[in-house]
Amino acid sequence: xxxxxxxxxxxxxxxxxxxxxxxxxxxxxxxxxxxxxxxxxxxxxxxxxxxxxxxxxxxxxxxxxxxxxxxxxxxxxxxxxxxxxxxxxxxxxxxxxxxxxxxxxxxxxxxxxxxxxxxxxxxxxxxxxxxxxxxxxxxxxxxxxxxxxxxxxxxxxxxxxxxxxxxxxxxxxxxxxxxxxxxxxxxxxxxxxxxxxxxxxxxxxxxxxxxxxxxxxxxxxxxxxxxxxxxxxxxxxxxxxxxxxxxxxxxxxxxxxxxxxxxxxxxxxxxxxxxxxxxxxxxxxxxxxxxxxxxxxxxxxxxxxxxxxxxxxxxxxxxxxxxxxxxxxxxxxxxxxxxxxxxxxxxxxxxxxxxxxxxxxxxxxxxxxxxxxxxxxxxxxxxxxxxxxxxxxxxxxxxxxxxxxxxxxxxxxxxxxxxxxxxxxxxxxxxxxxxxxxxxxxxxxxxxxxxxxxxxxxxxxxxxxxxxxxxxxxxxxxxxxxxxxxxxxxxxxxxxxxxxxxxxxxxxx
Amino acid sequence: xxxxxxxxxxxxxxxxxxxxxxxxxxxxxxxxxxxxxxxxxxxxxxxxxxxxxxxxxxxxxxxxxxxxxxxxxxxxxxxxxxxxxxxxxxxxxxxxxxxxxxxxxxxxxxxxxxxxxxxxxxxxxxxxxxxxxxxxxxxxxxxxxxxxxxxxxxxxxxxxxxxxxxxxxxxxxxxxxxxxxxxxxxxxxxxxxxxxxxxxxxxxxxxxxxxxxxxxxxxxxxxxxxxxxxxxxxxxxxxxxxxxxxxxxxxxxxxxxxxxxxxxxxxxxxxxxxxxxxxxxxxxxxxxxxxxxxxxxxxxxxxxxxxxxxxxxxxx
Numbered sequence: 001x002x003x004x005x006x007x008x009x010x011x012x013x014x015x016x017x018x019x020x021x022x023x024x025x026x027x028x029x030x031x032x033x034x035x036x037x038x039x040x041x042x043x044x045x046x047x048x049x050x051x052x053x054x055x056x057x058x059x060x061x062x063x064x065x066x067x068x069x070x071x072x073x074x075x076x077x078x079x080x081x082x083x084x085x086x087x088x089x090x091x092x093x094x095x096x097x098x099x100x101x102x103x104x105x106x107x108x109x110x111x112x113x114x115x116x117x118x119x120x121x122x123x124x125x126x127x128x129x130x131x132x133x134x135x136x137x138x139x140x141x142x143x144x145x146x147x148x149x150x151x152x153x154x155x156x157x158x159x160x161x162x163x164x165x166x167x168x169x170x171x172x173x174x175x176x177x178x179x180x181x182x183x184x185x186x187x188x189x190x191x192x193x194x195x196x197x198x199x200x201x202x203x204x205x206x207x208x209x210x211x212x213x214x215x216x217x218x219x220x221x222x223x224x225x226x227x228x229x230x231x232x233x234x235x236x237x238x239x240x241x242x243x244x245x246x247x248x249x250x251x252x253x254x255x256x257x258x259x260x261x262x263x264x265x266x267x268x269x270x271x272x273x274x275x276x277x278x279x280x281x282x283x284x285x286x287x288x289x290x291x292x293x294x295x296x297x298x299x300x301x302x303x304x305x306x307x308x309x310x311x312x313x314x315x316x317x318x319x320x321x322x323x324x325x326x327x328x329x330x331x332x333x334x335x336x337x338x339x340x341x342x343x344x345x346x347x348x349x350x351x352x353x354x355x356x357x358x359x360x361x362x363x364x365x366x367x368x369x370x371x372x373x374x375x376x377x378x379x380x381x382x383x384x385x386x387x388x389x390x391x392x393x394x395x396x397x398x399x400x401x402x403x404x405x406x407x408x409x410x411x412x413x414x415x416x417x418x419x420x421x422x423x424x425x426x427x428x429x430x431x432x433x434x435x436x437x438x439x440x441x442x443x444x445x446x447x448x449x450x451x452x453x454x455x456x457x458x459x460x461x462x463x464x465x466x467x468x469x470x471x472x473x474x475x476x477x478x479x480x481x482x483x484x485x486x487x488x489x490x491x492x493x494x495x496x497x498x499x500x501x502x503x504x505x506x507x508x509x
Numbered sequence: 510x511x512x513x514x515x516x517x518x519x520x521x522x523x524x525x526x527x528x529x530x531x532x533x534x535x536x537x538x539x540x541x542x543x544x545x546x547x548x549x550x551x552x553x554x555x556x557x558x559x560x561x562x563x564x565x566x567x568x569x570x571x572x573x574x575x576x577x578x579x580x581x582x583x584x585x586x587x588x589x590x591x592x593x594x595x596x597x598x599x600x601x602x603x604x605x606x607x608x609x610x611x612x613x614x615x616x617x618x619x620x621x622x623x624x625x626x627x628x629x630x631x632x633x634x635x636x637x638x639x640x641x642x643x644x645x646x647x648x649x650x651x652x653x654x655x656x657x658x659x660x661x662x663x664x665x666x667x668x669x670x671x672x673x674x675x676x677x678x679x680x681x682x683x684x685x686x687x688x689x690x691x692x693x694x695x696x697x698x699x700x701x702x703x704x705x706x707x708x709x710x711x712x713x714x715x716x717x718x719x720x721x722x723x724x725x726x727x728x729x730x731x732x733x734x735x736x737x738x739x740x741x742x743x744x745x746x747x748x749x750x751x752x753x754x755x756x757x758x759x760x761x762x763x764x765x766x767x768x769x770x771x772x773x774x775x776x777x778x779x780x781x782x783x784x785x786x787x788x789x790x791x792x793x794x795x796x797x798x799x800x801x802x803x804x805x806x807x808x809x810x811x812x813x814x815x816x817x818x819x820x821x822x823x824x825x
Binding site for chain 2: 060079080081084085090092096097098099100101105106108109110111112113114115116117118119160
């Protein structure tokens with residue numbers, strides 16, 4: 001933004017920061033500098049060490065080695081209070097707000113002496129309101145945080161930092177949770193901030209944001225700095241290459257060779273589904289496009305065994321299904337990549353090994369009713385190596401992993417069973433470029449190995465890029481099957497909002 | 510029966526008894542409320558009330574003034590609070606297990622010390638407890654005066670204590686920090702305030718208040734220390750915090766309600782009804798009614814989100 005930023009004084013300097021979690025080196029001798037009025041983008045795949053680095057800077061973690069200097073003064077490690085006092089404000093990816101407190105209470109928390117009688121609420125409210133105006137951060141100071149939208153909560157987080165006169169703002173993946181309009185407003189706020197001499201570091205893996213809104217970029221990979229460039233001297237392609245470590249191949253997916261029908265639904269009613277008929281063929285990726293909440297979850301649950309049909313016929317490999325449950329589904333060779341890897345895909349406080357055998361512990365990994373932990377461990381180590389899961393080891397709790405690495409483990413868990421039918425529900429949601437390409441590659445490989453893949457996604461590009469056959473789901477109804485390339489994005493969009501679901505015509509195909 | 514109840518309800522002695530019975534409950538409920546608002550369940554309450562009852566009484570028996578006894582009780586409670594706090598906050602141990610352990614330890618310590626100090630006595634020795642202090646002018650109001658304004662100083666202190674707790678919780682930065690520690694400790698830490706410091710401090714002060722509640726029994730209600738004299742009051746206070754939806758004002762109302770049922774059942778036993786109905790049914794009355802009230806009230810209660818969740822810095 002500001003052309004002079006790189007010549008301005010240095011406000012923050014990280015020097016040779018190293019941090020290990022067990023065997024995992026999250027940060028490996030990272031150094032970077034931030035100038036006054038500069039917007040620095042910290043770029044990297046999930047698990048590259050961005051968040052760890054910022055948590056060290058803010059004092060949430062202690063670095064094993066290395067030092068932080070803010071405004072020429074060394075920052076004592078491990079003390080958020082010192083970072084705050086030095087003028088560093090952090091907006092975490094997962095907001096640190098107390099829901100039952102008001103906006104004003106969250107902002108003033110910890111800013112007044114604990115022993116003073118009474119709180120200067122009127123003055124505080126006035127300051128918050130003037131900051132709101134100056135930085136374009138509209139939010140009602142009296143509102144309860146639990147009543148606010150995600151975008152508003154983020155504004156409260158930024159106000160918290162500004163209220164403490166932060167001179168350096170750190171934002172951890174600030175746009176991950178925002179609508180495009182909210183994201184635009186956020187960058188507007190950041191522009192106002194840098195115009196007033198503040199400096200900003202924002203973490204992102206969205207290349208268009210980085211290109212559009214930063215002065216310089218630092219790219220991390222596997223915990224190391226692999227590049228530091230002025231944004232105007234680079235382009236998206238070069239940044240992406242640095243992030244994933246190689247020029248990305250253009251991903252034109254060759255069509256699959258359709259095999260026999262593995263799963264067929266006829267006139268199914270279940271949950272939100274209304275009279276759905278569908279064939280999933282081996283060697284085929286069937287894409288399901290649609291706005292989320294139109295019955296995708298019901299369809300995934302139905303095939304996965306968590307939901308029973310109320311009416312209609314369901315056949316697996318030509319045989320009608322009589323008893324259906326998650327266990328029966330697993331037995332019939334249905335592999336599931338759940339929509340929410342945190343809630344339904346994994347057990348956060350279980351180890352990687354325990355998570356890796358959630359579906360098979362009682363069958364493949366048990367002998368005489370006892371779990372064979374040695375075999376589980378060996379199996380998990382194989383998965384970690386084969387699927388490039390970056391982690392401290394099989395005994396680590398899975399909540400320590402980044403989203404991408406968690407998804408790779410889930411992918412490995414499913415793929416190792418060579419499923420005949422694979423439901424991939426939002427398989428790349430929240431993942432970065434490298435991980436997305438990896439997951440897509442694995443889905444295609446599963447298809448080529450003969451699996452019938454159902455790809456559920458809200459991202460039309462993803463559906464159109466990967467699928468051999470596309471259905472659109474809208475209000476629980478399923479469109480006819482469209483061959484790859486038969487409809488344009490605009491035509492699919494019309495089906496998504498419900499056009500085309502005529503009387504009886506829906507099942508003609 | 511209706512007539513008898515009405516007769517009881519319009520007597521000054523009934524209302525005086527309500528306030529007297531409610532006083533220890535209010536102290537201890539405020540103590541528990543502070544702990545829970547900071548995110549720590551303190552099941553040590555029952556034992557801490559016992560140690561308060563004992564320590565306060567012993568101090569006065571050994572020659573300290575009555576208010577000195579109250580201070581000693583507070584200190585003894587705070588000490589057990591420190592033990593509870595250190596075990597459950599930095600070490601993150603199970604709050605249920607540690608709390609019950611503290612109750613057993615504090616109770617046994619009190620009984621043991623009592624036996625050690627007074628090995629020979631068979632009848633518990635007496636002290637001169639707090640005497641009723643009639644508030645000038647106000648105590649002359651008919652009915653209301655003798656009911657509300659002829660209490661011992663500790664009863665007035667109990668209500669004042671509830672007011673102070675409410676003020677601190679909602680009007681001061683300290684109270685804000687304390688509530689944040691119980692709602693989202695990460696938010697507090699991100700603002701540079703030590704979650705451990707706030708939580709341990711809250712448990713110490715809260716435990717001190719519980720002990721003062723216990724000392725009310727020996728310094729104000731009775732004049733001696735008996736075994737089993739706390740008799741489950743601590744557990745009642747845990748329920749009162751829930752009943753009060755973690756709010757001081759409502760919790761005081763709950764304490765008054767429970768005390769009201771208790772005072773009522775004692776008096777009902779002496780009516781003609783008491784000759785017919787087994788007295789155990791009357792003893793049950795306050796508990797049964799409290800359970801019913803608890804069910805009705807706690808439906809909409811807003812539990813502190815981080816209650817019983819240990820906080821570890823730097824964990825994701």
